[in-house]
Amino acid sequence: MRADLHMHTVYSDGELVPAELIRRAKVLGHDLIAITDHVDATNVEWVAEHLVRAAGLGDDEIRVLPGVEITHVRPARIAEVAKTARRCGAAWIVVHGETPVEPVEAGTNRASVENPDIDVLAHPGMLSVSEAEAAKENGVLIEISGRMGHNIANGHVCSVAREAKADMVVDSDAHAPEDLMSEARARLVARGAGLTELEAEAALRVNPYKYTAGL
Numbered sequence: 001m002r003a004d005l006h007m008h009t010v011y012s013d014g015e016l017v018p019a020e021l022i023r024r025a026k027v028l029g030h031d032l033i034a035i036t037d038h039v040d041a042t043n044v045e046w047v048a049e050h051l052v053r054a055a056g057l058g059d060d061e062i063r064v065l066p067g068v069e070i071t072h073v074r075p076a077r078i079a080e081v082a083k084t085a086r087r088c089g090a091a092w093i094v095v096h097g098e099t100p101v102e103p104v105e106a107g108t109n110r111a112s113v114e115n116p117d118i119d120v121l122a123h124p125g126m127l128s129v130s131e132a133e134a135a136k137e138n139g140v141l142i143e144i145s146g147r148m149g150h151n152i153a154n155g156h157v158c159s160v161a162r163e164a165k166a167d168m169v170v171d172s173d174a175h176a177p178e179d180l181m182s183e184a185r186a187r188l189v190a191r192g193a194g195l196t197e198l199e200a201e202a203a204l205r206v207n208p209y210k211y212t213a214g215l
């Protein structure tokens with residue numbers, strides 16, 4: 001049992017075609033992944049439609065969800081891009097949150113957690129408690145990131161999500177083969193971020209399946 005709901009392919013800045021990403025994930029024991037390539041208003045239709053085809057490469061052993069990661073889109077336009085992604089078949093919508101290592105526009109976290117159409121706020125950096133509370137209210141998962149750089153704020157994100165009782169998820173944000181995370185590696189990222197054993201269990205083994213059950 002291993003899920004990873006934030007991964008990239010050559011359809012944005014990843015290194016692998018979907019078939020290889022899926023194969024490598026399967027070999028590492030994954031049974032659920034979402035492929036979430038970067039989109040803005042200019043490529044969202046193209047990426048979503050291609051990832052719907054990629055999802056067709058899944059099988060009985062591994063479920064593959066077609067997704068997108070809405071990236072550096074102005075906060076006021078995030079809802080519109082999310083709607084377009086849904087219309088083109090995206091089942092899983094991640095927003096590229098206010099990571100400490102990129103100049104993501106302020107207001108991106110807020111626009112994401114207030115929109116029930118968004119599934120995951122990725123690497124949200126200095127997330128506030130009120131943003132985490134809105135995430136909980138709107139069913140938006142808060143990501144603990146396995147990606148170097150983005151993960152600088154993981155400890156803060158964990159404590160704020162805990163305070164707001166918002167659900168967390170641990171994702172690799174893989175762009176290359178070596179970024180994929182085994183169960184043990186994902187658990188280390190969770191525990192290193194400060195999640196308790198119970199919280200890590202929920203983030204790794206409960207929430208990914210619960211939140212994707214109806215898709």
Ligand SMILES: [Zn+2]
Pocket residue numbers: 069095096097122123173
């Ligand atoms: Zn991102």
Ligand SMILES: [Zn+2]
Pocket residue numbers: 006007008069122173
């Ligand atoms: Zn990403």
